[in-house]
Amino acid sequence: MIRQMLLLLAAAATGAGVSAQSGPKTTSQVRFLDDIEVGFAPEAAAPKAKVAASPAVLVTTSPASAVTRSTAVPTSAARKPTVVIEEAGTLHLKFAVLLNVEVEQVPQLPLMVLIDDWWGTRYRLGGNDRNGIDCSGFTSMLYHQFFGMQLPRTSREQFQAARSVPLSELREGDLVFFTSGTNISHVGFYLQNNKFVHASTSEGVTISDLNDRYWQARFAGAGRME
Numbered sequence: 001m002i003r004q005m006l007l008l009l010a011a012a013a014t015g016a017g018v019s020a021q022s023g024p025k026t027t028s029q030v031r032f033l034d035d036i037e038v039g040f041a042p043e044a045a046a047p048k049a050k051v052a053a054s055p056a057v058l059v060t061t062s063p064a065s066a067v068t069r070s071t072a073v074p075t076s077a078a079r080k081p082t083v084v085i086e087e088a089g090t091l092h093l094k095f096a097v098l099l100n101v102e103v104e105q106v107p108q109l110p111l112m113v114l115i116d117d118w119w120g121t122r123y124r125l126g127g128n129d130r131n132g133i134d135c136s137g138f139t140s141m142l143y144h145q146f147f148g149m150q151l152p153r154t155s156r157e158q159f160q161a162a163r164s165v166p167l168s169e170l171r172e173g174d175l176v177f178f179t180s181g182t183n184i185s186h187v188g189f190y191l192q193n194n195k196f197v198h199a200s201t202s203e204g205v206t207i208s209d210l211n212d213r214y215w216q217a218r219f220a221g222a223g224r225m226e
Helices: 002-022 090-099 109-118 135-147 155-161 213-218
Strands: 048-051 163-165 175-180 183-192 195-200 204-209 219-224
Touching: 090 109, 109 135, 109 204, 135 155, 135 183, 135 195, 155 175, 155 183, 155 219, 175 213, 213 219
Parallel strands: none
Antiparallel strands: 163 219, 175 183, 175 219, 183 195, 195 204
């Protein structure tokens, strides 16, 4: 009996010694693709986005805030995915960054191709082609090419023809209107997440945010062509 007890004590002491020498256990960390930078404008670095291991891989740095002058514009959470991540290309990543949304929630590929094709086209009052286009000419082109619909030519006529919709019900393809004084002077094509594409007098065809102070001060309403 005594011999068995001594053997047990010796075994316990040996185990404790091994444990003490081994030190704390370390776990190896797997590093996934991180800080992917999508460059789409030579003069400005694109915001960074992270790729996670879950299906919704593009995680933006911060969600867009609601439009402060009215009801919040709905986010992209309720939108049906337009692409699976395995099939996403450079254009999907570019628009995910531009719109600050997940890759799966970007607009349909034909619309992105059309916008990208006109991207940066300079503003020209009364223009309708690649040599220059104005705001209502651009929205008319988008509607004709993407929806097969003919819009009135001027922003004021488009405002009068559209059915008014509140910001809380904005959806892709709605028109957003802006004033200069008391007159409708500018129009854009709403995309999502407060973003709209338009022919800007200073930048040409580009994407802007309704939350920007400049556009907030001039916002006149939104409309839907039906």
